Amino acid sequence: MATATYNYKRVYVWEKPVRIFHWVTVLSTTILIITGFIIADPPAINSNLEATNSYWFGKVRAVHFVTAYILIANLIFRIYWAFAGNRFAKWDNFIPYTKKGIKNILYVLKVDIFLMKDKEHKLSDISIGHNYLAAFSYFIMTLFFFLQVATGLALIADNSSWFLPKMFHFIVPLFGGDTIVRYIHHILTWLFMAFIVVHVYLVLYHDYVEARGEASAMLSGFKFIRSERVDETEEDIIEKTTDQMWEGENDESK
Amino acid sequence: MIKTNKKEETYYESILRKGYTRRDFMKFVTYMSAFMGLQSSMIGQVAKALETKKRLPVIWEHFQECTGCSESFIRSDHPLAADIILETVSLDYTDTLMAASGHNAEEAKQKSMKENYGNYILVVEGAIPTKDDGVYCTIAGRTAIEILKESAAGALAIITFGSCSAWGGIQAASPNPTGSVPVDAIIKDKPIIKVPGCPPISEVMTGVILHYATFGTIPELDAEGRPKQFYGKRVHDSCYRRPYFDAGLYAESFDSDEAKKGYCLYKLGCRGPVTYNACGFMEWNNGVSFPIKSGYPCIGCSSNEFWDNGPFTERLENVPGFGIENTADKIGKIVVGAAVAGAAVHAVATNVAKRKELKRNECLGEVNEKNIKE
Numbered sequence A: 001m002a003t004a005t006y007n008y009k010r011v012y013v014w015e016k017p018v019r020i021f022h023w024v025t026v027l028s029t030t031i032l033i034i035t036g037f038i039i040a041d042p043p044a045i046n047s048n049l050e051a052t053n054s055y056w057f058g059k060v061r062a063v064h065f066v067t068a069y070i071l072i073a074n075l076i077f078r079i080y081w082a083f084a085g086n087r088f089a090k091w092d093n094f095i096p097y098t099k100k101g102i103k104n105i106l107y108v109l110k111v112d113i114f115l116m117k118d119k120e121h122k123l124s125d126i127s128i129g130h131n132y133l134a135a136f137s138y139f140i141m142t143l144f145f146f147l148q149v150a151t152g153l154a155l156i157a158d159n160s161s162w163f164l165p166k167m168f169h170f171i172v173p174l175f176g177g178d179t180i181v182r183y184i185h186h187i188l189t190w191l192f193m194a195f196i197v198v199h200v201y202l203v204l205y206h207d208y209v210e211a212r213g214e215a216s217a218m219l220s221g222f223k224f225i226r227s228e229r230v231d232e233t234e235e236d237i238i239e240k241t242t243d244q245m246w247e248g249e250n251d252e253s254k
Numbered sequence B: 001m002i003k004t005n006k007k008e009e010t011y012y013e014s015i016l017r018k019g020y021t022r023r024d025f026m027k028f029v030t031y032m033s034a035f036m037g038l039q040s041s042m043i044g045q046v047a048k049a050l051e052t053k054k055r056l057p058v059i060w061e062h063f064q065e066c067t068g069c070s071e072s073f074i075r076s077d078h079p080l081a082a083d084i085i086l087e088t089v090s091l092d093y094t095d096t097l098m099a100a101s102g103h104n105a106e107e108a109k110q111k112s113m114k115e116n117y118g119n120y121i122l123v124v125e126g127a128i129p130t131k132d133d134g135v136y137c138t139i140a141g142r143t144a145i146e147i148l149k150e151s152a153a154g155a156l157a158i159i160t161f162g163s164c165s166a167w168g169g170i171q172a173a174s175p176n177p178t179g180s181v182p183v184d185a186i187i188k189d190k191p192i193i194k195v196p197g198c199p200p201i202s203e204v205m206t207g208v209i210l211h212y213a214t215f216g217t218i219p220e221l222d223a224e225g226r227p228k229q230f231y232g233k234r235v236h237d238s239c240y241r242r243p244y245f246d247a248g249l250y251a252e253s254f255d256s257d258e259a260k261k262g263y264c265l266y267k268l269g270c271r272g273p274v275t276y277n278a279c280g281f282m283e284w285n286n287g288v289s290f291p292i293k294s295g296y297p298c299i300g301c302s303s304n305e306f307w308d309n310g311p312f313t314e315r316l317e318n319v320p321g322f323g324i325e326n327t328a329d330k331i332g333k334i335v336v337g338a339a340v341a342g343a344a345v346h347a348v349a350t351n352v353a354k355r356k357e358l359k360r361n362e363c364l365g366e367v368n369e370k371n372i373k374e
């Protein structure tokens, strides 16, 4: 594990598109959970207004649907980025089909979940991007997001003339009717909430124990990586610093 | 009821014979066309078809059922609607409504099936029990499965009236002691038109038969086999209380002021938002009312498995397999609560299990802090 006196290098792990994806996910999921539960169990705000003059519940539903489409676009974008992005964003992080992946999952389970001693202190056990267990949990959540999107779209398919929701109409007979589709949609919401609790806790846990900027990485994009793991010569640094990267700033100072 | 001599009559001829006028006939055609969701320009076509088309033989089987669908059917709003089906469209066999009984009735059926082989419409009311070789429903000593297979063999198409023959119905409610199944679980090689509802609205039943009689084709069906013109909309989408729903104005108990004012019944468990039926625009008993209009939430009687989705006056159904009173929300709260508790316990455990490491990090960090160059 990390200790304070080691040298660390700042590594750009989460590119801007990944970070934007992440926070759009956070925002839209939060809005969908809140509006979803309002739809599920609307509070009794019985005013003296005539129904004609009030539309608040219709608005809540509208917010749910608009946010749903934002979430869908966001998910589609992330799938594209799983092929176009950097090595930490690539799809193969998320499915532990290699020996390395499975070994890493066992390591994380042992050391981070069951809090056993890390006797070997192998640097390669510490992930630079996602650890394989976390990444796998995102993969599972993505599948549930798809199910949530599919059930949601199936529910509006009949009231929509757009082809996208219509494409999902088959979900309704598949599960055996609107009632059960809506129920699945409702139950999945609780699942998302459980995931968020665990996910946010584990991010904070890693930040606390490893102290290398796990949580802030999703804002800045950088994580701190032990310098032994970064192959960088003195010349590299000098070249980069003088040539391209500081161009703008150097111009100003001149 | 078996009037073989009238076999060659057209609908129109038989109507005139019954003493109706041309005017009655045209009124009926206009009225049914509207119910079938046809454009007014189609009325002529319907009239023409009924004037020239031969009667359509119908055989109506009754299995595990309460006969409520027949009850609804004979309350058809327009006198001609009932007549045209009951007497004119040659309902050649329906054991509850026909005059003949016993051997005579069965013989009549056999005869009609033979004569009209490949040309008759089979109407099925009621589910079919399959457990223990189907002994839980027998008619004239034969099981429902046997009878259904026999009468389906020569049918042009099958119309299932009611949620029992369409989905399984009340007798299929968990744990389904008699192994009741809907028609399409047994008959796979015939077009099946599902007309669910407990019971279906009378005009919907007439409308479906009439559609077939007029056009000789099956009406357009949705993915679940229901005619779109009657089941294309949710009750919720044609409910006159919908403005209250969108305004967030709900009745929370049956004896409240809000209930009296006619607020939306969503929070009283209304299944309108997930139920496909024509109640909202056709209504019941000659368009007098429908459950929601009478102040009671829709129970989703035309939906598959509505019988197991209780309690009817709660927004969320119980989760099957978790016993009574266990809604998804209760289980969800436990799961999320467990996640929070798990995280808290893990956080404490982390500070204990990793205390040496955390301490060392702290010490080394402190050294660095002391060595900061000013």
Ligand code: HEM
Binding pocket: A028, A029, A032, A033, A035, A036, A037, A039, A040, A041, A061, A064, A065, A068, A069, A071, A072, A148, A149, A150, A151, A152, A153, A155, A156, A182, A183, A185, A186, A188, A189, A192, B273
């Ligand atoms: C993280 C994502 C989502 C969450 C947490 C969520 C949550 C919920 C919840 C809790 C309900 C109430 C269900 C009930 O009790 O009956 C609901 C309703 C609904 N949601 Fe979602 N939802 C999400 C995404 C979507 C998506 C992608 C769509 C697709 C358009 C969608 C469409 C709907 C529809 C159509 C309803 C029924 C509302 C009505 O007809 O009044 N949802 N949602």
Ligand code: HEM
Binding pocket: A018, A021, A022, A025, A026, A027, A029, A030, A078, A089, A129, A130, A131, A134, A135, A138, A196, A199, A200, A203, A204, A214, A215, A216, A217, A218
């Ligand atoms: C609605 C709540 C949230 C959802 C649905 C969510 C979802 C996700 C997903 C899908 C990823 C994978 C990102 C990718 O590779 O594209 C991720 C990673 C991450 N999230 Fe979140 N997140 C949520 C809240 C948060 C919060 C509040 C924080 C900040 C404390 C956070 C910090 C992170 C970090 C640091 C990572 C990358 C680290 C890792 O691999 O575990 N998340 N999150």
Ligand code: SF4
Binding pocket: B235, B236, B237, B239, B240, B241, B242, B243, B245, B263, B264, B265, B266, B270, B271, B272, B273, B292, B298
């Ligand atoms: S009473 Fe039922 S069907 Fe009518 S608007 Fe309310 S929820 Fe929808």
Ligand code: SF4
Binding pocket: B197, B198, B235, B275, B276, B277, B279, B290, B291, B292, B297, B298, B299, B300, B301, B302
């Ligand atoms: S309102 Fe609902 S429960 Fe009542 S008859 Fe119509 S579909 Fe059935």
